[in-house]
Amino acid sequence: MNARVYITLKPGLLDAQGKTVKSALDALGFKGVKDVRMGKYVELKLNGAKAATVKADVERMCKKLLANPIIETYRIELVQT
Amino acid sequence: MNARVYITLKPGLLDAQGKTVKSALDALGFKGVKDVRMGKYVELKLNGAKAATVKADVERMCKKLLANPIIETYRIELVQT
Numbered sequence: 001m002n003a004r005v006y007i008t009l010k011p012g013l014l015d016a017q018g019k020t021v022k023s024a025l026d027a028l029g030f031k032g033v034k035d036v037r038m039g040k041y042v043e044l045k046l047n048g049a050k051a052a053t054v055k056a057d058v059e060r061m062c063k064k065l066l067a068n069p070i071i072e073t074y075r076i077e078l079v080q081t
Numbered sequence: 082m083n084a085r086v087y088i089t090l091k092p093g094l095l096d097a098q099g100k101t102v103k104s105a106l107d108a109l110g111f112k113g114v115k116d117v118r119m120g121k122y123v124e125l126k127l128n129g130a131k132a133a134t135v136k137a138d139v140e141r142m143c144k145k146l147l148a149n150p151i152i153e154t155y156r157i158e159l160v161q162t
Binding site: 064 | 087089102105106109113115116117119120122123126127128141142145
């Protein structure tokens with residue numbers, strides 16, 4: 001089974017990288033960009049077919065390593081292969 | 082309209098960050114992780130309601146700034162707000 005994890009800063013926290021990208025887009029002439037927020041995207045290939053078990057494992061991976069739960073939120077998506 | 086962009090290294094290219102994360106997960110005792118690939122995730126808030134126009138704009142942003150089209154691929158998802 002594959003898992004996709006999307007990690008973003010919690011809303012309200014200043015996203016300096018996103019602000020920089022927004023300025024760069026403005027400077028390149030792209031109009032109509034109101035806000036940019038940057039995050040991380042992780043694709044995992046996993047053994048195991050039980051969605052519930054795999055999801056629980058990936059949750060633990062996020063809490064222990066992939067995300068910083070103090071300042072980041074994450075969303076997990078399972079993809080059957 | 083909101084757009085979500087997922088940027089990953091092209092398949093076949095060595096993903097050093099992903100390899101490192103995989104080793105760290107192994108070391109933490111997570112079994113069954115076969116592969117990890119890291120990417121970037123960008124959330125854009127945009128003016129404009131026409132999906133086709135917005136998508137074309139975001140394509141151009143990816144090619145010009147967000148992604149490196151030589152080594153990276155990207156996927157765009159539009160979210161109606």
